[in-house]
Amino acid sequence: EPEVTQTPSHQVTQMGQEVILRCVPISNHLYFYWYRQILGQKVEFLVSFYNNEISEKSEIFDDQFSVERPDGSNFTLKIRSTKLEDSAMYFCASSSDRGYGEQFFGPGTRLTVL
């Protein structure tokens, strides 16, 4: 069964460093998303991406964040200068259809900023 994969599973970084979180969405999906979940809290939307551009972004997704689809399979989230409050689980999701389409989530990357 096709699934969303994410690497790394755990990333530890120093405050102020740049990190890139990687995702491989399900191959025939066209809509891609990043969500995050701070420990013990609910899952929050960050950004959606379609046709090589951002469709929608939340207030959390400020200038420190960027997304990219560098090739036909990968989808990345970059945080330019990490802050302590960026520590969270980051989930990538993909969907074959907008709106009514089921969003399938990856296993997540745990980001720890020290």
Add this chain to the structure above:
Amino acid sequence: GENVEQHPSTLSVQEGDSAVIKCTYSDSASNYFPWYKQELGKGPQLIIDIRSNVGEKKDQRIAVTLNKTAKHFSLHITETQPEDSAVYFCAASGGESDKLIFGTGTRLQVFP
């Protein structure tokens, strides 16, 4: 802004009993309501969803009901098993946006 409330935050049941989790949403444009199960250390897994053109949907031991007038929807798990123990999240999306707005989660514990 859009908001999804979820209750209860924790739920403990005996194996074989039923469990019900309820959510309310604020955005009347919402038309898609998925439920996700999250096990420890894993990503959310879609278990069932419902769209605004139906009032109820069932898949084996799991059912979801939707009341659009009252803007609430519920997850029903019958004949619970220990492997049902997890955190369950409701979510809503719709209108101009396909982003999922998640509830705060319910930690379900099923005791043998």
